[in-house]
Amino acid sequence: MSGVTLGGGYSYLSNRHGLVTDNIVAFELVLPNGDITTVTAESDPELSWALKGGYNNFGIITHYVFKTHSLGDVWGGGLIYTQPNIDLVVSAVADFQASNTNVDATVVAVYTRVPAPVLSVTLFYNGSTRPPNIFDKFFDIPRAQEDVKTRTYTDLITAASAPFLLNDLRGAMHTVSLTDLTVGVIQSDSPSN
Numbered sequence: 001m002s003g004v005t006l007g008g009g010y011s012y013l014s015n016r017h018g019l020v021t022d023n024i025v026a027f028e029l030v031l032p033n034g035d036i037t038t039v040t041a042e043s044d045p046e047l048s049w050a051l052k053g054g055y056n057n058f059g060i061i062t063h064y065v066f067k068t069h070s071l072g073d074v075w076g077g078g079l080i081y082t083q084p085n086i087d088l089v090v091s092a093v094a095d096f097q098a099s100n101t102n103v104d105a106t107v108v109a110v111y112t113r114v115p116a117p118v119l120s121v122t123l124f125y126n127g128s129t130r131p132p133n134i135f136d137k138f139f140d141i142p143r144a145q146e147d148v149k150t151r152t153y154t155d156l157i158t159a160a161s162a163p164f165l166l167n168d169l170r171g172a173m174h175t176v177s178l179t180d181l182t183v184g185v186i187q188s189d190s191p192s193n
């Protein structure tokens with residue numbers, strides 16, 4: 001919880017509401033000298049800015065005040081694709097990244113190589129029904145499993161986390177920041193490479 005907040009924090013709602021850290025109103029911070037202080041953008045603009053992405057470099061946070069947002073039912077869930085369709089899905093992901101301008105729509109694609117290469121795609125829409133056109137390409141491609149519906153946000157998060165919990169396996173995650181998610185970039189991490 002603290003790491004995702006102090007490191008940035010991407011969610012399905014990031015395009016709409018910003019990173020997790022963008023939604024902090026106040027931090028209670030234990031400074032390196034042991035003093036306890038409350039930091040807001042008004043009380044200390046520079047420290048407030050630095051804490052948003054600063055992890056534990058400026059002290060230890062013991063309390064947060066978050067901005068909250070109302071949220072009704074959402075539409076989305078997981079699609080699982082296997083070979084020989086993975087290249088088609090890669091193109092659909094790249095096309096979504098290049099062309100989508102709707103801040104309520106998000107696509108998250110995750111390659112899993114164990115026990116067999118699969119591409120799990122989570123579609124998300126911050127609305128209770130499937131929006132026209134945006135996700136059509138993903139439904140044109142044959143898929144092995146589909147669990148996409150109108151649901152609560154909690155239900156979507158729980159379902160989308162399931163692939164990480166398969167088989168009691170340990171996992172390692174590494175990140176790289178990109179400005180464009182092209183087919184070539186995605187394929188460099190594809191199961192066939």
Ligand SMILES: Cc1cc2nc3c(=O)[nH]c(=O)nc-3n(C[C@H](O)[C@H](O)[C@H](O)COP(=O)(O)OP(=O)(O)OC[C@H]3O[C@@H](n4cnc5c(N)ncnc54)[C@H](O)[C@@H]3O)c2cc1C
Binds near residue numbers: 062
């Ligand atoms: C399965 C999985 C899924 C993930 N999904 C997402 C995702 O959807 N979106 C996303 O943005 N990230 C995601 N991540 C990455 C995640 O945001 C980072 O791993 C995050 O740093 C985890 O925070 P933590 O508090 O659990 O970890 P920790 O390792 O405990 O903390 C990370 C850093 O924060 C510091 N820290 C922790 N608590 C405090 C505190 N109270 N005060 C000051 N510093 C503190 C630690 O010193 C450390 O430097 C995912 C990671 C995994 C393993």
